[in-house]
Amino acid sequence: MILGKQQIGIDSHEIKEVCLVCGGTSWELIGEHQEFSGSYIILCPKCKFMTTSPLPSEFDVEQHYRKFYREQERKVSFYYRQSQKLRARSQFRFIKKYLDRPMSGLRVLEIGAGIGCLLNNFAIKGARVNGFEPRQELADFAMQKFDLSLIVSPFDLKKVAEKRYDIILLSHVLEHILELPVFIQGLKQIISKNGFLFIEIPNENKVKIHNRIVFQYKTDSHVHFFNPTNINRFMEQYAFKSQRLLTVGEDTETIQRNSSDRQNNSWVKGLHQDLIDFHRKSKGIWRNFSAAVLKCLSGFIYLSVIFQLVANNPNFKYYNPSGRKQGNWIRSLWKLQ
Numbered sequence: 001m002i003l004g005k006q007q008i009g010i011d012s013h014e015i016k017e018v019c020l021v022c023g024g025t026s027w028e029l030i031g032e033h034q035e036f037s038g039s040y041i042i043l044c045p046k047c048k049f050m051t052t053s054p055l056p057s058e059f060d061v062e063q064h065y066r067k068f069y070r071e072q073e074r075k076v077s078f079y080y081r082q083s084q085k086l087r088a089r090s091q092f093r094f095i096k097k098y099l100d101r102p103m104s105g106l107r108v109l110e111i112g113a114g115i116g117c118l119l120n121n122f123a124i125k126g127a128r129v130n131g132f133e134p135r136q137e138l139a140d141f142a143m144q145k146f147d148l149s150l151i152v153s154p155f156d157l158k159k160v161a162e163k164r165y166d167i168i169l170l171s172h173v174l175e176h177i178l179e180l181p182v183f184i185q186g187l188k189q190i191i192s193k194n195g196f197l198f199i200e201i202p203n204e205n206k207v208k209i210h211n212r213i214v215f216q217y218k219t220d221s222h223v224h225f226f227n228p229t230n231i232n233r234f235m236e237q238y239a240f241k242s243q244r245l246l247t248v249g250e251d252t253e254t255i256q257r258n259s260s261d262r263q264n265n266s267w268v269k270g271l272h273q274d275l276i277d278f279h280r281k282s283k284g285i286w287r288n289f290s291a292a293v294l295k296c297l298s299g300f301i302y303l304s305v306i307f308q309l310v311a312n313n314p315n316f317k318y319y320n321p322s323g324r325k326q327g328n329w330i331r332s333l334w335k336l337q
Helices: 058-071 078-098 117-124 136-146 180-190 206-214 228-236 252-264 267-281 284-311
Strands: 028-032 040-043 050-053 107-111 128-132 165-171 191-202 240-251 327-336
Touching: 028 206, 040 206, 078 117, 078 165, 078 191, 078 240, 078 327, 107 117, 117 128, 117 136, 117 165, 165 180, 180 191, 191 228, 228 240, 228 327, 267 284
Parallel strands: 107 128, 107 165, 165 191
Antiparallel strands: 028 040, 040 050, 191 327, 240 327
8 A cells, every 4th residue: 555645745746856767757656755854755657766755955865874873883893894795795796797808907986885895806806996985984994904095975076086987886876866867977977988887776666665664664865766677777868788787685575575574573683782771781790791691692693694694695696687586686787888
């Protein structure tokens, strides 16, 4: 069931957006955006592209990220490092397989480089690498751990180190960009002739987004939502031809089926947080006892995380977009014509 006008306070006839994929002006309301107050997620019935209306301002987005990162642990966690390492290894193998040239000497730019795992794979192979990462602690980790050259800033054309790049990497970035046409046109100014663009984004559909709204799951600040068909159509408008497009990760049907189970199994994390709170308040022998229990529970959680990461490693779960099953992410390599 899609939320109606009475439930979200806006009518589809009030939406004046033009679809970035097909140019359509007819929209279906999905529901309120969970992160940006006053914005709604809407779907184009013609091409199934979903976007946010109205788009939040850059100021609203910046304030949201500031609040979000304040609430998160500032330290780069063990889980985050391991998950990024596995994903980057899988992404690099994908790019290497479908690239028609050697890595050595290539000029590579990553926008949203995170802790630098993907960019470091290229550096090891002799590529000249640069990157942008707006989050200070992630950039610091990448520069200290891998000795990478990163600019601690959102992407800015005026700050790029090279005039042209052979490969530009966008791993889970495109869905966050407010002005997509302007952004893609900017990339075309710095990508070399016959250069490559790597894109990985979530594989979205109406049911997934609707369930997040109903169960009040966060959408990770995403403002655009693609599927394999409409991302291909969108990129072709800007003269990018798909070299390979796959869906990867756990299949979307299983994710939808198990979403309620995952919510019910969150008691371990709840217990972990309760123990942390108890440890902070306790003194003497109880403090020592809670510290020991916390250490054991943390070890259990880390081991289970590693098992899940390996079991669900996208390396082993590729899906053809035309098949019945589709993975949770779209992984693609594009060549500028």
